[in-house]
Amino acid sequence: MAQLTCDSVTLGYEGKEILTDLSFSVSQGDYLCIVGENGSGKSTLMKTILGLHSPMKGTITTGDGLKPTEIGYLPQQTLVQRDFPASVREIVISGFQGKCGIRPFYSKEEKRQAAENMKKMRIEDLAKRCYRELSGGQQQRVLLARALCATQKMLLLDEPVAGLDPKVTAEMYSLINELHSEGITIIMISHDIEAAMRYATHVLHIGKDVFFGSKESFKRGMFMDGFSFNKKGGERNG
Amino acid sequence: MVEVFNKLADYFQNVPAVRYAFIVGILIALCASLLGVTLVLKRFSFIGDGLSHVAFGAMAVAAVVGLTDNMLLIMPVTIICAVLLLATGKNSKIKGDASVAMISVGALAIGYLLMNKFPVSGSGNVAGDVCSTLFGSTSILSLTETDVWVTIILSLIVLVLFVLFYNKIFSVTFDEDFARATGTKAGLYNLIIAIIIAVIIVLAMNVVGSLLISALIIFPALSAMRVFKSFRSVTVCAACVSVFCASTGIIISIIDGTPVGSTIVAVDIAVFVVFWIIGLIKGGVKR
Ligand SMILES: Nc1ncnc2c1ncn2[C@@H]1O[C@H](COP(=O)(O)OP(=O)(O)OP(=O)(O)O)[C@@H](O)[C@H]1O
Numbered sequence: 048m049a050q051l052t053c054d055s056v057t058l059g060y061e062g063k064e065i066l067t068d069l070s071f072s073v074s075q076g077d078y079l080c081i082v083g084e085n086g087s088g089k090s091t092l093m094k095t096i097l098g099l100h101s102p103m104k105g106t107i108t109t110g111d112g113l114k115p116t117e118i119g120y121l122p123q124q125t126l127v128q129r130d131f132p133a134s135v136r137e138i139v140i141s142g143f144q145g146k147c148g149i150r151p152f153y154s155k156e157e158k159r160q161a162a163e164n165m166k167k168m169r170i171e172d173l174a175k176r177c178y179r180e181l182s183g184g185q186q187q188r189v190l191l192a193r194a195l196c197a198t199q200k201m202l203l204l205d206e207p208v209a210g211l212d213p214k215v216t217a218e219m220y221s222l223i224n225e226l227h228s229e230g231i232t233i234i235m236i237s238h239d240i241e242a243a244m245r246y247a248t249h250v251l252h253i254g255k256d257v258f259f260g261s262k263e264s265f266k267r268g269m270f271m272d273g274f275s276f277n278k279k280g281g282e283r284n285g
Numbered sequence: 286m287v288e289v290f291n292k293l294a295d296y297f298q299n300v301p302a303v304r305y306a307f308i309v310g311i312l313i314a315l316c317a318s319l320l321g322v323t324l325v326l327k328r329f330s331f332i333g334d335g336l337s338h339v340a341f342g343a344m345a346v347a348a349v350v351g352l353t354d355n356m357l358l359i360m361p362v363t364i365i366c367a368v369l370l371l372a373t374g375k376n377s378k379i380k381g382d383a384s385v386a387m388i389s390v391g392a393l394a395i396g397y398l399l400m401n402k403f404p405v406s407g408s409g410n411v412a413g414d415v416c417s418t419l420f421g422s423t424s425i426l427s428l429t430e431t432d433v434w435v436t437i438i439l440s441l442i443v444l445v446l447f448v449l450f451y452n453k454i455f456s457v458t459f460d461e462d463f464a465r466a467t468g469t470k471a472g473l474y475n476l477i478i479a480i481i482i483a484v485i486i487v488l489a490m491n492v493v494g495s496l497l498i499s500a501l502i503i504f505p506a507l508s509a510m511r512v513f514k515s516f517r518s519v520t521v522c523a524a525c526v527s528v529f530c531a532s533t534g535i536i537i538s539i540i541d542g543t544p545v546g547s548t549i550v551a552v553d554i555a556v557f558v559v560f561w562i563i564g565l566i567k568g569g570v571k572r
């Protein structure tokens with residue numbers, strides 16, 4: 048059974064449609080890369096999956112033991128205000144808030160896991176530093192550690208490497224790859240087709256041409272006729 | 286210096302009004318500063334201002350209707366407005382701005398109109414009445430024992446709520462979308478924040494008057510943010526700064542006979558300048 052299923056979903060804002068009739072599904076352990084031009088609706092799709100925005104038509108369902116609130120995510124731009132005073136530790140542990148319910152304070156176990164996630168993201172030295180004084184790459188890793196606190200099952204990443212230099216980009220990709228090999232399902236938005244080809248297991252291309260399928264079939268399509276797929280094209284192998 | 290202290294000690298022992306003023310002033314300053322950080326960071330500073338005008342309007346209405354206990358009207362009206370303004374969500378930001386301005390100026394105008402049309406105190410000194418409601422010039426030394434108890438109880442409730450919801454307030458302030466997506470009931474916590482703010486504003490009206498409340502809420506937070514860098518240290522520092530400014534302000538106003546509200550705010554401004562300079566020195570040339 049799939050962890051996440053989008054069934055003929057239409058996305059848009061205030062009656063204006065951006066994407067129509069999109070269907071795809073993601074299973075446990077997949078690494079889905081979402082590609083498409085600027086403004087094609089990638090971030091909108093992500094917000095819809097997260098339940099921050101409702102689809103105009105169609106349904107998005109979670110299954111296979113995944114609850115809708117167990118999806119961690121990395122926002123495209125940090126909506127966080129530039130001058131927000133917060134230490135790295137405070138931000139990372141806030142990932143557990145959704146699980147707290149009405150419990151007012153974090154448990155010992157949560158504090159331990161937060162420390163572990165910081166170690167995993169190699170930011171344990173930064174724990175006491177102020178978030179707004181970190182570099183872009185460090186900030187991304189802090190938010191990734193927070194997302195890990197929120198979930199151990201599925202991560203949504205909206206352009207995690209935007210604005211990072213090649214070295215830091217490579218580090219970021221290998222971190223994400225590590226998480227994937229630990230069994231976390233990854234859905235990543237990216238403009239970096241090359242990286243998508245290297246790490247992903249599945250590709251979703253949205254825009255004028257819609258494609259969903261395995262990486263191999265995407266490659267075949269790409270080499271045959273550039274980026275032109277038929278509208279509902281793409282089979283799902285695997 | 287010693288003389289001044291003796292005079293103060295004397296006041297403190299023999300004049301209950303001075304004791305009340307200290308208790309009420311410090312408690313309110315403490316409560317007001319706690320949520321200042323959230324208001325400033327959520328870009329909600331203007332809402333504090335709007336709400337205080339609403340409280341002023343409600344007070345005028347209560348006085349005209351002849352309610353013996355103003356709180357009964359002011360508190361619910363302010364809470365309802367706070368909920369309406371804060372809970373409309375950030376998506377209607379522009380509309381939100383305009384509606385805050387509308388409600389705030391509207392309440393101010395109606396309040397003044399009513400106070401003019403139906404003078405309350407019978408003293409015929411409308412300008413004086415309005416002035417003391419807006420700037421809280423005298424009321425702090427005319428607090429009754431009931432006022433003090435009401436303030437103590439409400440402040441304790443606010444403090445307990447703040448401590449219990451501290452982590453949730455942080456999440457919702459830092460990144461509301463993430464909190465919502467991962468299952469935090471952001472709407473509920475925004476509502477709680479709105480209610481706490483309304484309560485604080487109504488309480489603070491007694492001390493600084495309705496025009497200066499925002500200063501009490503915002504200045505300590507802004508000062509603390511100049512120097513401290515984690516949410517917790519900023520919150521703690523804002524609380525300390527606020528209590529310090531309130532007590533200094535009250536002392537100065539007792540000794541010098543200056544209006545309490547504006548004196549406290551003046552001290553707040555002075556402290557802000559000091560923190561700003563410290564921040565500049567600590568942070569090098571940044572900003
Ligand atoms: N809040 C909004 N209200 C109305 N329209 C919006 C809103 N947010 C985005 N849009 C529109 O929806 C379309 C898709 O936006 P979206 O942010 O999903 O694109 P994207 O694929 O993520 O682009 P990018 O690659 O630049 O991140 C754009 O045309 C944009 O103008």
Ligand SMILES: [Mg+2]
Nearest residue numbers: 089090091123
């Ligand atoms: Mg985007």
